[in-house]
Amino acid sequence: MSVTEMFSYIQGFLSADQDIREDIRKVVQVLEQTAREILTVLQSVHQPSGFKDIPSKCLKARELFCTVRNHTGELKTKFPVEQYYRYHEHWRFVLQRLAFLAAFVVYLESESLVTREEVAKILAIEVDREKGFHLDVxxxxxxxxxxxxxxxxxxxxxxxxxxxxxxxxxxxxxxxxxxxxxxxxxxxxxxxxxxxxxxxxxxxxxxxxxxxxxxxxxxxxxxxxxx
The missing domain is CATH 1.20.58.200 (Translin; domain 2)
Structure with a gap:
């Protein structure tokens, strides 16, 4: 392989990687928007009138998590399973935010701490890293x-x-x-x-x-x- 051919091959690899990252970013942006919608719903519990309406706020948040599950399902398809940590930085923040929102809903419902397994179930992702897209500890x-x-x-x-x-x-x-x-x-x-x-x-x-x-x-x- 000549030097030109070698660098052409590398350029192809870099372009493919960039395409993957762009696809991931698009899905993450939608996830972030849904997370903001859930947060807006739950933030109302801080208002005096919101304390009387906590169950309905949690129900609305649960409905929005259905949308989250659709997007996490899409996100799983955007990168090779074995390269989770290669692209992890793209969705790390939004997953942390969604884990918090899931924990907040569970606390408002039962005043208990949500487990990692429960959060993974709410987000429709895995717990074990061997299974691919998962909730990192x-x-x-x-x-x-x-x-x-x-x-x-x-x-x-x-x-x-x-x-x-x-x-x-x-x-x-x-x-x-x-x-x-x-x-x-x-x-x-x-x-x-x-x-x-x-x-x-x-x-x-x-x-x-x-x-x-x-x-x-x-x-x-x-x-x-x-x-």
């Missing part, structure tokens, strides 16, 4: 940490809405989450930095609970008070 953990920040905000807004019991439950949940993350030896720098922010979420929620306690509102909520 670090992407799942990043989504859970975004959830912690969202719940710290929800704790504050719960008080505004007159729901004094929710911040106490959120505090217990976040403390359990913090204990779980302390068991991990995180090597991923972006994930580690995001985890460092968890302590601020814990502190913010503790301040809300403390304020409720000194005002007697937490005890009143536990005893069924209507104030």
């Amino acid at each position: 670090e992407d799942y953990l990043a989504g859970v940490l975004i959830l912690a920040s969202e719940l710290s905000r929800l704790a504050v807004n719960s008080v505004t809405a007159g729901d004094y019991g929710r911040p106490l439950r959120i505090s217990n949940f976040i403390n359990e989450l913090d204990s779980g993350f302390r068991l991990l030896n995180l090597k991923n720098d972006p994930l580690r930095k995001r985890y460092d922010g968890l302590k601020y979420d814990v502190k913010k929620i503790e301040e809300v609970v403390y304020d409720l306690s000194i005002r007697g509102l937490a005890k009143e909520q536990e005893s069924g008070g209507d104030k």
